[in-house]
Amino acid sequence: MDLILSGGRIVDPSQGLDAVGDLVIGDGRVVDIRLGGASGTRSAPSGAINLTPHHIVMPGCVDVHCHLREPGQEHKETIATGSASAAAGGFTTVLCMPNTDPPIDSAAVVSLVLRRAAEAKGARVIPLAAGTQGMGEERLSEMADLVECGAAAITDDAFPIQSSATLRRVMEYCRMLGVPFVAHCEDKSLTQGGCMNEGEVSAVLGLRGMPAAAEEIALARNILLARLTGVHLHVAHVSTAFAVDLVRMAKRTGVRISAEACPHHFSLTDQAVADSGYDTATKVNPPLRTRQDVEAVKRGLADGTIDCIATDHAPHSAEEKDVEYQFAPFGMVGFETALALTFTELVEPGHLEPMRAVECLSSAPARIFRLDCGTLRPGSRADVTVIDTQREWVVDREKLLSRSKNTPFHGRMLKGLPVLTVVEGRVVHSVLEGM
Amino acid sequence: MRLRKEGRPVQEARAMDEGEIRRAITRVAHEIIEKNKGAERLALVGIRTRGVPLAERLAGLISRFEACEVPVGALDISMYRDDLHTRQPVVGSTEVPFDVTDMRIVLVDEVFYTGRTIRAAMDAVMDLGRPSAIQLAVLVDRGHRELPIRPDYVGKNLPTARSEEVIVRLKELDGEDVVLIRKPDSTPAE
Amino acid sequence: MALRRRHILSLQEMDAEEIRFILDTADSLREILSRPIKKVPALRGRTVCTLFYEPSTRTRTSFELAAKILSADTISISPSTSSVVKGESFRDTLLTLQAMGTDLFVIRHQCAGAPLFATKIVNVPVVNAGDGMHEHPTQGLLDMLTLRGVKGRLEGLNIAIVGDIAHSRVARSNAWGFTKMGASVRIAGPPTLLPPELEITGAKIYDRLEPAIEGADVVYVLRIQRERMDSGLLPSLREYTRLYGITPERLHRLAAPGAIVMHPGPMNRGIEIAPEVADAGYCVVTDQVANGVALRMALLYLLLGGANGPKE
Numbered sequence: 053m054d055l056i057l058s059g060g061r062i063v064d065p066s067q068g069l070d071a072v073g074d075l076v077i078g079d080g081r082v083v084d085i086r087l088g089g090a091s092g093t094r095s096a097p098s099g100a101i102n103l104t105p106h107h108i109v110m111p112g113c114v115d116v117h118c119h120l121r122e123p124g125q126e127h128k129e130t131i132a133t134g135s136a137s138a139a140a141g142g143f144t145t146v147l148c149m150p151n152t153d154p155p156i157d158s159a160a161v162v163s164l165v166l167r168r169a170a171e172a173k174g175a176r177v178i179p180l181a182a183g184t185q186g187m188g189e190e191r192l193s194e195m196a197d198l199v200e201c202g203a204a205a206i207t208d209d210a211f212p213i214q215s216s217a218t219l220r221r222v223m224e225y226c227r228m229l230g231v232p233f234v235a236h237c238e239d240k241s242l243t244q245g246g247c248m249n250e251g252e253v254s255a256v257l258g259l260r261g262m263p264a265a266a267e268e269i270a271l272a273r274n275i276l277l278a279r280l281t282g283v284h285l286h287v288a289h290v291s292t293a294f295a296v297d298l299v300r301m302a303k304r305t306g307v308r309i310s311a312e313a314c315p316h317h318f319s320l321t322d323q324a325v326a327d328s329g330y331d332t333a334t335k336v337n338p339p340l341r342t343r344q345d346v347e348a349v350k351r352g353l354a355d356g357t358i359d360c361i362a363t364d365h366a367p368h369s370a371e372e373k374d375v376e377y378q379f380a381p382f383g384m385v386g387f388e389t390a391l392a393l394t395f396t397e398l399v400e401p402g403h404l405e406p407m408r409a410v411e412c413l414s415s416a417p418a419r420i421f422r423l424d425c426g427t428l429r430p431g432s433r434a435d436v437t438v439i440d441t442q443r444e445w446v447v448d449r450e451k452l453l454s455r456s457k458n459t460p461f462h463g464r465m466l467k468g469l470p471v472l473t474v475v476e477g478r479v480v481h482s483v484l485e486g487m
Numbered sequence: 488m489r490l491r492k493e494g495r496p497v498q499e500a501r502a503m504d505e506g507e508i509r510r511a512i513t514r515v516a517h518e519i520i521e522k523n524k525g526a527e528r529l530a531l532v533g534i535r536t537r538g539v540p541l542a543e544r545l546a547g548l549i550s551r552f553e554a555c556e557v558p559v560g561a562l563d564i565s566m567y568r569d570d571l572h573t574r575q576p577v578v579g580s581t582e583v584p585f586d587v588t589d590m591r592i593v594l595v596d597e598v599f600y601t602g603r604t605i606r607a608a609m610d611a612v613m614d615l616g617r618p619s620a621i622q623l624a625v626l627v628d629r630g631h632r633e634l635p636i637r638p639d640y641v642g643k644n645l646p647t648a649r650s651e652e653v654i655v656r657l658k659e660l661d662g663e664d665v666v667l668i669r670k671p672d673s674t675p676a677e
Numbered sequence: 678m679a680l681r682r683r684h685i686l687s688l689q690e691m692d693a694e695e696i697r698f699i700l701d702t703a704d705s706l707r708e709i710l711s712r713p714i715k716k717v718p719a720l721r722g723r724t725v726c727t728l729f730y731e732p733s734t735r736t737r738t739s740f741e742l743a744a745k746i747l748s749a750d751t752i753s754i755s756p757s758t759s760s761v762v763k764g765e766s767f768r769d770t771l772l773t774l775q776a777m778g779t780d781l782f783v784i785r786h787q788c789a790g791a792p793l794f795a796t797k798i799v800n801v802p803v804v805n806a807g808d809g810m811h812e813h814p815t816q817g818l819l820d821m822l823t824l825r826g827v828k829g830r831l832e833g834l835n836i837a838i839v840g841d842i843a844h845s846r847v848a849r850s851n852a853w854g855f856t857k858m859g860a861s862v863r864i865a866g867p868p869t870l871l872p873p874e875l876e877i878t879g880a881k882i883y884d885r886l887e888p889a890i891e892g893a894d895v896v897y898v899l900r901i902q903r904e905r906m907d908s909g910l911l912p913s914l915r916e917y918t919r920l921y922g923i924t925p926e927r928l929h930r931l932a933a934p935g936a937i938v939m940h941p942g943p944m945n946r947g948i949e950i951a952p953e954v955a956d957a958g959y960c961v962v963t964d965q966v967a968n969g970v971a972l973r974m975a976l977l978y979l980l981l982g983g984a985n986g987p988k989e
Contacts, residue, residue: 255874256689258789258811258846329797330790374768376788378809563705566717566747566978575679575982578975580705614714 054078055477060103060438062087063110065411066427072105077434080477084430101472101484106442110410111426112144112435112475113391114417117209117234117288117312117362119383120146120177123164124153129367129455131168131177134387137454138365139174139481141387142470144435145418145425146175146365150182151210157182157193162201174480175473176435178423180207180234183222187211190218195225204421207234209288214240216273223283232284232310232421237270237295238338247378249322249339257326259377262339264292271295275302278309286420287311289364291338293348300357310420311352312362315386315393316340316460318349324460325377332373332380333460336366350403353412360416363390367456385454389447389461391439395468399441413437438472445469502645502653503666508626511642512541515624516548518640523591526553528619530587532560534596534608535579540659541626542595558585562594567607581611588616597655599625599641602634627666629653680979684796684803687812688853689878696858700822703968703975709746710971720749723981726779728770729755729806730786735942735966736806736816740783743973749981752779767791768798775799781981784808802980810844816941817850819972821858823965824895827937832859835933837890839921840899840949842866842875847941848899852878865889866899867921869910886921891931897939898923898950914948924951928959937961 055077062085063070073087103109120134129137131148138146148165150156156165156179169177181203185191187210195206206226212235213219226233243262248254250261271287275298278285290296290311299311316336321343324334334340352358366383373380394413398404404412414437418426425435444467449457473481503511523529526549533542539561546557560583565576594608609621624640629647645668647653652669656662680695688696709717725744727737737753744751756770765773771782783804784792789811796803807813825831836855842848842864855862856879864875865883873882883889890896901917911917928936938950938960946952954960 252874252877255872256849256877258809258849260810329793371766374766376767376786376794377790378788565982566706566709566719568719571719571982575979577679578702578705578978581708610718614716615712 055434055474055479056100057109057436057438057472058100058102059105060107060109061105062428063108063406063410064428065407065415066111067429069428070407075109075428075436077436077474077477080434082428082430082432082434085428103438106440107471108406108410108439108441109428110437110439111414111418111428112473113142113413113437114423114426115143115146115363115365115387115390116286116360116417116421117314118146118148118365118387119151119367120148121152121367122168123161127369127455128372131165132172133453133455134365134367135169135172135174135177137174137385137452138387139473139475140453140470141363141389142391142437142439142473142481143175143387144437144473144475145178145423147178147180147204147421149180149207149209151187155182155187156180156203157185157187157198159194159197159201162198162203166202174475176475178202178204180205180209182206183208183226183233184213184218189213189215192221192225195222195229199229199231203231204423205232205234205286207236207288209234209236212236212238212240212270216277219274220277220281223277223281223285227281227283232286233278234286234288235271235274236288237267237274239266239269242266242269247335247339248325249341251322251342253322253326257330259325262337264294264341264345267292267338268294268298271298275307275309278302279305279307282308284308284310289314289317289338289362290349290352290358291317291341291345293345296348296352296357299352303357310359311357312360312417313349313353313358314362314364315390315397316384318346318353319393319397320460321346328460330377331460332375332377333384333458333462335377335380335382336364336384337382350398353398354403354408359412359420361390361394361412362417363387365454367454368458369456370458373458383458385452385456385459387454388452389459389466391437391470392445392466392468393461395439395441396466400467434474434477436472436474437470440469440471441467443467443469443471498670498672499667500670501665502668503627503643505664508642508664508666511626512544513548515640515642516545516552519545519593519622519624520549520552522622522639526550526555526557528590529593530558530560530585530590531593531595532562532583532612534594534604535561535563537655537657537660538562538594538596540657541597543659545593545595545624560584562608562611564604564607564611567610569603569607583615586616587612587618589619591620591622592618593622593624593640595624597626597657598653599623599628599638600631602632602636605636606634626655627653683980684792684805685814685976685980686792686796686803686805688814688817688850688857689812691814691857693857693859696818696821696854699818699972699975699979700825702979703822703972704826706974706978707968707971709974710967715746716748717746718748719978720744720747720981723749723780724752724778725749725781725783725977726752726754726774727783727806728774728785729753730784730791731807733785733807735969736785739966739969740804740806740973743970743977746970747974747977749780749977752777767794771795771798775801781977804976804980807846810846810849812850812853813846813941814850815969815973815976816847817854818976819965819969820851820897820939820941821854822968822972823939823961826968827961827964828894831855834860834894835863835892836860836895836897837863837865837893838880838897838899839865839886839889839923841870841901842899843870843872845899849875849878851897852880856880863889863893865921867911867917886927887931890927893932894936895939896923896928896932896936900941900943900945901949918948922949922951923954925953925957928954939965942966
């Protein structure tokens with residue numbers, strides 16, 4: 053099937069391209085890019101979509117950190133609903149975390165996830181697998197099997213490995229297998245019982261806090277182990293100013309390290325917990341931090357210290373979140389607000405150039421995880437995201453495609469709407485007229 | 488005199504001046520003494536707010552006429568009102584520094600209207616003890632009672648319409664002694 | 678003037694004028710407690726529900742007494758386990774009790790923010806009787822009432838709050854309340870129990886006892902809360918008493934002449950407060966308790982006593 057996206061602003065960091073033109077897609081591949089103003093000539097009326105220069109046409113966005121809850125917690129989300137939600141948010145590929153029930157720590161579960169992913173109609177889903185059995189601290193999982201079966205990388209997200217000896221062994225296997233290790237950095241002895249950032253707001257609200265040092269201590273340890281083992285360390289959800297500094301320093305000393313940051317960590321501070329009246333949609337791990345941390349994350353994204361943006365989409369059902377703050381589970385959904393927050397909070401105010409923003413959302417995550425996407429070079433997989441950068445819209449949690457509605461951005465006006473998502477040449481999401 | 492109240496024009500007329508108030512209080516003091524055959528076991532309890540200075544004045548006069556001390560108390564009836572679902576008056580304190588049991592209590596208020604305030608006051612007094620009798624003295628009776636309660640001693644009868652307001656000002660609280668009737672003005676605005 | 682607030686959740690959000698109004702109302706109602714018949718009909722036919730997820734004898738009894746003196750009916754519920762672990766959810770408990778005719782909830786809960794959460798679920802007034810480590814506003818109010826009664830004023834007083842500050846909702850409420858009324862507040866405790874960020878309330882923070890109580894007109898002593906303390910925060914209770922215990926000798930040497938001692942209760946005699954101090958005339962704990970009933974009567978009356986504003 054042919055598809056022509058005509059007259060949009062094509063931004064592709066992999067080719068250093070930022071120009072208005074037509075993108076021609078055929079047989080699931082990018083066929084051609086024709087630059088210049090909208091020509092007005094079309095070979096076939098069907099498959100031609102008219103865009104304007106305020107539509108950015110970019111390589112399909114890649115989210116390397118999300119939770120799809122299947123198997124085991126399908127009341128929160130399934131691979132099918134998650135895939136649809138991701139597509140509505142402009143994502144064409146997502147990597148899902150293994151803290152399911154049972155966890156993705158065996159080839160059988162990897163296969164299950166891939167089978168469900170094949171049935172899904174939205175974004176492509178690729179699993180990440182657990183480095184230890186049951187996501188505990190005792191035994192290594194059979195990582196070779198997991199990778200061979202299709203896992204893109206190994207991780208300890210949601211169950212950060214506390215023992216340095218165990219983590220070292222996991223990293224050694226990852227290095228041997230040539231896959232990154234994705235680390236959730238948290239010293240749990242310091243965050244015990246905590247439910248928000250430790251600081252002025254937690255002191256006044258009377259909630260136990262999780263100090264920034266808990267993330268920084270674990271990150272420093274993980275960097276040193278990465279240095280020791282030679283693994284490629286990918287740091288999940290960097291949230292504190294000093295953590296950004298640690299990543300910057302590690303890169304300078306030659307450690308193989310990449311890092312991601314989440315939209316909530318560059319859009320909200322811990323003050324949101326107080327302002328929202330203890331709304332559990334603000335409860336997340338790592339928690340919302342201070343203004344200085346938020347500014348440091350933005351700078352880190354701008355100067356490349358933080359390589360990419362990931363959502364950490366973490367759905368929870370309404371009943372689970374509709375409890376006292378202390379008892380609520382951590383996490384917020386994020387697929388359908390990530391691109392808009394990137395453009396509203398980073399591009400619009402001038403912290404990030406559009407090219408760099410696109411890089412954070414597509415080419416950088418694809419490169420880090422060695423995925424066959426993140427580019428619009430002719431011949432490559434036709435994964436495309438189109439975003440209308442002028443469109444203002446108000447977040448309505450009831451209209452989210454995700455099965456869960458736990459977002460702290462409900463009611464917020466954002467600028468930038470993903471209007472078209474194409475996966476391997478097929479349109480999986482569209483809000484353009486006439487489609 | 489034409490005034491503006493909440494944007495609507497009003498009219499105020501003087502119903503009692505300082506002299507009339509003084510003479511009325513003096514007469515009531517004598518009536519209390521006569522009806523109770525003296526001041527023995529007599530006490531006055533003023534209902535907040537303006538009943539209190541009136542009670543003090545009456546007590547002063549009675550004490551002088553009978554050459555004995557007449558105790559005075561102040562009663563706050565907010566806790567006994569029957570209309571608490573629609574209003575929330577500021578609570579004042581009740582100070583009745585004597586035992587009301589076996590005493591003849593004369594309640595004192597400045598205006599008698601529907602009688603509900605007095606009913607609440609009777610409930611309040613009876614929670615303090617068991618008086619041998621309760622009587623009621625008011626400066627002004629403006630009519631329109633809604634309960635079978637009426638004053639024993641009246642300074643002046645002032646028939647009024649429901650839409651009118653009776654305003655009592657006393658030197659101790661307002662700097663002057665006067666009773667005014669305020670009518671909403673029916674003539675159109677200028 | 679009427680109370681313009683529908684719920685009593687925290688002292689942080691209240692201003693000096695409304696605090697003064699509540700204290701004045703409590704002063705006026707106190708006399709009822711010395712009558713032979715302690716009953717007035719003001720809240721007749723109203724139902725007050727005390728919903729206590731954390732155990733408490735004195736606070737709950739104080740609220741129940743206050744309600745009964747005003748002729749309200751009371752329901753007392755103490756769920757023994759957390760709503761999440763088993764049993765009915767917090768939301769469902771509140772809705773059920775409201776459906777049964779509750780006109781006002783008094784809620785104590787181990788989670789900060791729970792009473793605020795309740796205000797989003799029910800349509801009736803909510804009074805926070807202590808939510809986790811966050812606030813205990815009625816304790817703060819009755820402490821201010823007591824202090825005002827004993828010292829004649831709050832403004833300009835030097836008040837030292839001493840103890841396990843980190844876990845203390847009483848410390849937070851009092852820090853906010855006392856500073857709003859013009860007192861100068863110092864907070865002191867062991868460094869492991871002391872969040873320095875509380876300076877935002879206006880109080881000064883000390884990790885040693887002596888500079889905090891020097892020249893203090895009021896020493897407010899907090900209980901060392903065994904049940905909230907994770908093990909390992911203090912080396913031993915003995916060491917705490919040695920460094921931070923309030924003794925007659927320390928008061929005599931450091932506090933201002935005429936200084937008084939307050940405590941939210943119950944007291945651990947011999948630990949945070951020496952028995953001689955607890956029994957001394959300058960320790961006004963029983964005044965605090967008596968004032969607690971009058972203060973809670975004032976709050977219940979102000980929250981339930983009228984739908985529209987005052988007309989006089």
